[in-house]
Amino acid sequence: MKIAEIFTSLQGEGKNQGKPCLFIRLAGCNLSCRWCDTAYARDGGTEMRCGEVLEFCWRKNPRQVCITGGEPLLQKDALLHLLTSLHKRGTDVDIETNGTIAFTDVQPYASICMDVKCPSSGETSDLSLLAAIRPQDSVKFVVGDEEDCRYAHRVMQDHPIAGECFFSPVYGADCRPLVDYILENDLPVRFQVQLHKVLGVK
Template structure:
């Protein structure tokens, strides 16, 4: 596996927000989102075996794991191998993905958080994956402005999404305006600011 970093912190977003979590951030990404806050993981990283990653996670303690990136599904075979080992040892695992690669073979072992790319990102997700999101998974729209909100609303209208839906404002955007839009349009979402940035942690 090509690993950017492994660390322990609080989960800053998604269904497990606020819970202690061990993060495995894999290096490499197939997108270049305009507002990406982990661009250092686009390249580089340290080559580690699955066993080495497991040993590092074991030393950090905790049973909640988040595999993120970059885009972790670019290393699908290794991710699937480590997921099976985590399951054997009773870990709970979430995978954060940009919604460009099929995640169905991973769902028996982990919950999925699909980040649907909005116009301000400069990128696009594969919306045909949304019907495969289950109630144990979630979907996130990172929004910066009105055009992103309109896009998110259109996607929610056109696509069946069975998992919980989060609207996450880009850092520095008008949080109040985004909140007002959600209330005014009665969107079936939860507003979620990035807790780790408020706390000043990873």
């Protein structure tokens, strides 16, 4: 599989925010979001065998692993081998995906965080995939302005979501209007800034 990087840090967002985590960032993406903060992972990467990645994991022996990208599900066949081994070990695994590729076949081994693309990203997600979100999964809307908030609001109204929903502001955006929209509409979401950027860690 093509790996952009493997590193340890605190999980900066999502349901495990603040927890120590081993990140496996796969290279390659099928989108080009305007506010992407990991553009270096859109292509390239280092070819690694699944066994090599697992050896690294066993040395670190993490409680929590986050598989991210890029878009990790572009390498789903190789990823499934990795996931089954981590699952057998009892490792808690999250997968961050951009919501363009079906993920039901990886759900037995990991929780899903589906990033629904809002208008400011310049991209779109497949909203039909929201039907597969379970209570242990989550959905993230990266919002840059009120238009993004209105879009996310409509999505939640039109597509009942079983998992927790997060509103995460585009880094550097004015948060006040975004918070005001949530409060004025009493949205069932958690507003969450990117902790790793606040702390200045990877």
